Amino acid sequence: MVVLSLLGATFFQEMAHAAAETVPFGWPWWVMPIALFALTSVLGVVAVLAGIGGSVLFVPIVSGFAPFIHIDFVRGAGLFIAMAGALSAGPGLARQNLVNLRLAIPVSLVASIGSIVGALIGLALPVSAIQIALGAVILLMAAMMTLFHSTEQGSGPPPGKLVEALGIFETYTDRESGREETWFPRRMALGLVLFLGVGVMAGMFGLGAGWANVPVLNLVMGVPLKFAVGTSFFTLAITSPSAALIYFQRGALLPLVVVPSTLGVMLGAKGGAWLLVRANTRVIRRVVIVVLLLAGGRALLRGFGI
Amino acid sequence: MNRANENPSKPKPDDMTLGFARIVELGTRIGLVLVVAGFLVYLSGLLNPLIDPERLPGLIAGGVDEFVRANGVPTGWGLLPMLGYGDMLSLASLLLLVAVIVAAYFSLIPSLLRRRDYIYFVLVILQLAVFLVAGGGWLVSSGH
Numbered sequence: 001m002v003v004l005s006l007l008g009a010t011f012f013q014e015m016a017h018a019a020a021e022t023v024p025f026g027w028p029w030w031v032m033p034i035a036l037f038a039l040t041s042v043l044g045v046v047a048v049l050a051g052i053g054g055s056v057l058f059v060p061i062v063s064g065f066a067p068f069i070h071i072d073f074v075r076g077a078g079l080f081i082a083m084a085g086a087l088s089a090g091p092g093l094a095r096q097n098l099v100n101l102r103l104a105i106p107v108s109l110v111a112s113i114g115s116i117v118g119a120l121i122g123l124a125l126p127v128s129a130i131q132i133a134l135g136a137v138i139l140l141m142a143a144m145m146t147l148f149h150s151t152e153q154g155s156g157p158p159p160g161k162l163v164e165a166l167g168i169f170e171t172y173t174d175r176e177s178g179r180e181e182t183w184f185p186r187r188m189a190l191g192l193v194l195f196l197g198v199g200v201m202a203g204m205f206g207l208g209a210g211w212a213n214v215p216v217l218n219l220v221m222g223v224p225l226k227f228a229v230g231t232s233f234f235t236l237a238i239t240s241p242s243a244a245l246i247y248f249q250r251g252a253l254l255p256l257v258v259v260p261s262t263l264g265v266m267l268g269a270k271g272g273a274w275l276l277v278r279a280n281t282r283v284i285r286r287v288v289i290v291v292l293l294l295a296g297g298r299a300l301l302r303g304f305g306i
Numbered sequence: 307m308n309r310a311n312e313n314p315s316k317p318k319p320d321d322m323t324l325g326f327a328r329i330v331e332l333g334t335r336i337g338l339v340l341v342v343a344g345f346l347v348y349l350s351g352l353l354n355p356l357i358d359p360e361r362l363p364g365l366i367a368g369g370v371d372e373f374v375r376a377n378g379v380p381t382g383w384g385l386l387p388m389l390g391y392g393d394m395l396s397l398a399s400l401l402l403l404v405a406v407i408v409a410a411y412f413s414l415i416p417s418l419l420r421r422r423d424y425i426y427f428v429l430v431i432l433q434l435a436v437f438l439v440a441g442g443g444w445l446v447s448s449g450h
Contacts, residue, residue: 029360033349068363072370084403087334094319094327101323105429112436120445127369166425237330238411238433241404245440248401251381252370255396256362259345266338 032069036062037260040081044268048276050288052145053208053236054265055081057288060138060295062261063131064302069257071127071134075206076247077258082208083240084262085269090233098230102168103185103223107195107231108238111209114199115239119246122204131303134205138296141211142289162188186222194220195235203243208236322417326410333406337399344399353392382443408437 040058047054055078063071093099122130163169169184185191194216202209210232217228247253319327347353357365357377365373374381380388388394411434418427439445 027363029363030349032363068367070366070369070373073366080400080403083407084334084338087330087337087403087406091327091331091334094323097319099319099323099327101320101326102426105426105433109429109433109436112433112440116436116440116445123370237407241407242436242440245404245437246445248397249382249441249443249446250370251374251379253397253400254362254366255345255348255393255400256359257366258400259341259396263342 033256033260036257037264040261040264041268041271044265044270045272045275046268046284046288046291047265048269048272049284050145051285052141052288053082053210054085054269055079055206055208056141056211057291057295058261058265059206060134060292060299063134064295064298067302071130072123072247072250072252073254073257075122076244076252076254077261078206078208079202079240079244079247080253080258080262081265082202082210082236083244084266085208086210086233086236086240088266088269090230090237093230093233096230098226099234100168100223100227100231101234102166103217104231104234104238106166107192107217108235110192111195111199111202111213111235111239112242114196115203115209115243116199116246118200118203118205119243120203121200122206123246123250123252125204128303128305130204131299133303135296135299135301135303137201137205137207138292138299142292142296144211144215145285145289145292160186160188183222183224183227185217187220191216191221199239199243202239203246206243206247209239210236322414325413325417329410329413330406333409334403337402337406340402341396341399344396348392348396351392353390353395355393356388356391357393359393382446404437404441408434411437 039062040054043057043061044054047057058081059071059074059078062069062077063074066074090099094101125133163184163186166188168188169182195213198209198212198216201207201212210229213232213235214225214228217223217231218225223231244253348355349359356379365377368376373379380394385394385397389398411430414430415427418424418430
C-alpha cells in the first residue's frame with residue numbers, strides 16, 4: 001500500500017512543481033481564497049459521505065499539492081475547519097441525545113492537553129519531519145478505514161472504578177428491540193491515555209481527531225457507535241481550539257486561508273448531508289481511501305525531499 | 307448527565323447538556339456571521355490591511371517564523387492594538403469561535419455547583435485553565 005501510494009503521488013509531482021512556480025507570480029491574489037473555497041466545498045461533501053472530517057482531507061491535500069502555502073498555515077486552518085464543523089454539528093447531536101457530556105469532558109481535557117503539546121512539537125520540528133510523520137499518519141488512517149469496522153453496540157469488560165466515580169452512563173432506546181438499554185464506557189484509563197496521543201497528533205498535524213476519536217470510543221471503550229460519533233464531535237469542538245490557540249500565538253492563522261477554507265467545508269458538509277441518503281457511500285469511501293493514499297505518499301515524498 | 311430513567315419514555319438529554327448545546331449553537335451562529343463580516347471588511351479594503359492581500363500569496367511559502375519576522379506581523383494578542391487593520395480585524399473575528407466553547411464551559415459551573423458535582427466542577431475548571439494557558443502565549447515555542 002505504501003509503495004502504491006508513493007508511485008501514485010509521483011504522478012502529481014509535476015503539477016505541484018508547476019503550481020509552485022506560477023503561483024503567486026502569475027495569478028491574481030484572489031484566486032487563492034476562491035480556489036480554497038471551491039476545493040474545501042468539495043472536500044466537505046466528500047468528508048461527510050466518507051464519514052471522516054474535512055480537515056483530515058484538507059491538511060494532506062493542500063500541504064501536499066499547494067506548496068506555496070506553507071504547512072504551518074495549512075495546519076492552523078485545519079484546526080479551525082475541525083472546530084467549526086464540530087461546533088456546527090454538535091448541538092444537533094446533543095438534542096438527539098447522542099452526546100454524553102460527562103464522557104466528553106474528561107476525554108476532552110486529556111486530548112486538549114495532548115493537542116497543545118502536539119502543536120508545540122509540530123511548530124518546532126523541521127518541516128521534513130512533519131511531512132514524513134504526516135504521511136505515515138495519513139497512510140495509517142487509510143489502512144484503518146480499510147481494515148476496521150466500528151461496532152454498532154459497543155462491548156467490553158465491565159466498567160471500572162474510574163467510570164463509577166465519574167458516574168458516566170447513558171440510557172437509550174434500542175432501535176431494533178424498542179427496549180431501553182444502558183451503556184457504560186469501558187477501559188476508561190486506557191481510553192484516556194489513547195486520547196492523550198490522539199490529541200498530540202491532532203495538534204501536531206492540524207487534523208481533526210474524529211477519525212481516531214470514534215475508534216477509541218467505540219472499539220476500545222465500548223461506546224455504541226452513534227454515541228461515539230456524537231461525543232466525538234463535542235470532543236473535537238473542545239480539543240481543536242486548544243491547539244488552534246497555539247497556532248494563533250505563533251502567527252500561523254491567516255484569514256485569507258482559514259476563512260474561505262472553513263466556510264467551504266461547512267457549506268460542503270451541508271451538501272454532503274443531503275447527498276448521504278442518495279449516494280453510494282461505499283464507493284465514496286473507497287475513493288477517499290485512494291485520495292488519502294496519494295496524499296500520504298505525497299507527504300512522504302516531500303518529507304524525503306523528493 | 308443522563309441517569310437510568312424510571313419512566314420508560316424515551317430518554318432525553320439532561321438540562322446541562324441541552325444548555326451547553328444551546329450556548330454553542332447560538333454562539334456559533336453569531337460567531338460565523340461576525341467571521342464573514344470581518345472577512346468582507348478585509349477583502350473589500352474598507353479597512354486597510356496590514357499586509358496587502360496582493361503580496362500575501364508570495365509570502366506564505368516559507369514558515370510562520372519567517373513570515374512574522376519579515377513582515378512585522380503581530381503574534382498572539384499583539385493584534386489587539388492593530389484592529390484598525392482589516393486583516394487583523396478578520397483574525398480577531400476568528401477567535402470569537404474559540405470564545406464560544408469557552409463561554410459554554412463557563413455556563414456549566416453554576417449547574418455543577420448546584421448539583422454539588424465537585425469532580426466535574428474541577429474538570430471544567432481544569433479545562434478552562436488549559437484554554438487560558440494555550441491562549442495566554444506563555445507556551446509559544448522558539449520556532450524552526
